[in-house]
Amino acid sequence: xxxxxxxxxxxxxxxxxxxxxxxxxxxxxxxxxxxxxxxxxxxxxxxxxxxxxxxxxxxxxxxxxxxxxxxxxxxxxxxxxxxxxxxxxxxxxxxxxxxxxxxxxxxxxxxxxxxxxxxxxxxxxxxxxxxxxxxxxxxxxxxxxxxxxxxxxxxxxxxxxxxxxxxxxxxxxxxxxxxxxxxxxxxxxxxxxxxxxxxxxxxxx
Numbered sequence: 001x002x003x004x005x006x007x008x009x010x011x012x013x014x015x016x017x018x019x020x021x022x023x024x025x026x027x028x029x030x031x032x033x034x035x036x037x038x039x040x041x042x043x044x045x046x047x048x049x050x051x052x053x054x055x056x057x058x059x060x061x062x063x064x065x066x067x068x069x070x071x072x073x074x075x076x077x078x079x080x081x082x083x084x085x086x087x088x089x090x091x092x093x094x095x096x097x098x099x100x101x102x103x104x105x106x107x108x109x110x111x112x113x114x115x116x117x118x119x120x121x122x123x124x125x126x127x128x129x130x131x132x133x134x135x136x137x138x139x140x141x142x143x144x145x146x147x148x149x150x151x152x153x154x155x156x157x158x159x160x161x162x163x164x165x166x167x168x169x170x171x172x173x174x175x176x177x178x179x180x181x182x183x184x185x186x187x188x189x190x191x192x193x194x195x196x197x198x199x200x201x202x203x204x205x
Contacts, residue, residue, distance in 0.1 A: 012046040013151045014090055017119065018083055018105055019097040021058070022051025024175050024182075026097060027077035028064040029119055029189045033095075035073050036197030044147045050087065052104040054080040063174055063182040085109040092151040095119035097171040114155040114164070120188055121165035123195035129163050136203060146205050 015033065019026035026049035034047035058080045059065075068075075085108040088094055094116040096102045105116050117125075129135065138157060144150045158164040171188045174181035 011148070013044055013092045013148055015045060015047045016088065016091045016094045017047065017049040017097075018052065018094060018101050019049075019171075020051055020053050020101070020173065021175060022049055022054040022080035022082075023058050023061045024064050025171050025173065025185055025189070026051060027060045027080070028068065028186070029095065029097075029171075029193060031060075031068055031073060031075045031077045032071075032189065032193045033196065035075055036193055037200060040197050040201035041147055048087075049077060050081050050083045052083050052101055054082045056080055056082060061175065063179065064185075067182060067186045083108055088112055091115065093117065093122065093154075095122060096168060097173075099168040099170070102168050114159065117165045118168035118171075119196075120169040120171060120192045121167070123192040124169075125158055125163045125165055126199045127195060129158070129161055130199075133161070135199070139203075147200070147203070150200075150203065 015030075017026040017029040017033070030047045030049035034045065037045040037047065056079070060077050083105055088105060088109040089111065091112065092115065094105055094112055096105060096116060096118055098118075102116050102118070106113055126135075129138070138161075139145075139150055139153070142149075142153045142157060144153045155164070172181060172184050174185045
């Protein structure tokens, strides 16, 4: 019998980061998260971004790009694009930067309500559960033995454990506000991305 993966098993875990213009917060988070998850689980993730009021076609803001350059992250993000329901529906999680972004995402695609959370809040939820339970044991009990199964059952597990985020912690919008605002944005997103990356890295496959 062949051990080759099925087409479903070969599909990447898709994550979408969302902000307003899709040039500052969400592309920064997407590039950084793709870089981290590629280190943790090579080839398993596809992280992209979009905006609720995207400045369509614009590249990442130089303020965000310069911080990534300082971190040694050379990946480039795609030009800004609008949130589209058909794309949203394909995502394992939609990671938003504010409560308003969540509202607008759910207007486009109501079916993703359990998979649309603040990026900061998802990181906090993963940490909160780890303080009480063993994630590997929880996921093994759920039959999720590999990366796609893990992210498929994660929303239901968070809900069952009372850890599903109810509010969205806003990530500061630095657009047009200078280096200090970009640094504060990066501080919030760097911590969240690091937590999500190391959460994934703890599993054997």
